[in-house]
Amino acid sequence: MNINTxxxxxxxEANQNFSKVARLVDESGVVVILKNNxxxxxVMEFSSAEQEQTAADEDVxxxxxxxxxxxxxxxxxxxx
Numbered sequence: 001m002n003i004n005t006x007x008x009x010x011x012x013e014a015n016q017n018f019s020k021v022a023r024l025v026d027e028s029g030v031v032v033i034l035k036n037n038x039x040x041x042x043v044m045e046f047s048s049a050e051q052e053q054t055a056a057d058e059d060v061x062x063x064x065x066x067x068x069x070x071x072x073x074x075x076x077x078x079x080x
Contacts (some may be wrong), residue, residue, distance in 0.1 A: 008031075008032050008034055009031055009032070011033050011040070025043055026045075
């Protein structure tokens with residue numbers, strides 16, 4: 001994931017001015033909140049999080065299908 005330095009916000013600033021964080025998320029899609037100058041939290045649009053989850057589910061399905069095909073003989077033997 002590429003992070004634009006304009007999307008970095010300190011935790012103190014986020015606490016005092018969350019509307020700024022929300023505005024940055026609306027503009028860029030993601031904001032990284034720093035705690036002790038280290039990336040700690042990621043704020044993103046809910047719809048983006050849903051899309052990420054869908055992609056992860058699709059990855060799991062494709063891996064499952066590949067493993068079933070690779071080990072089909074063993075699964076058929078176990079099913080007997």
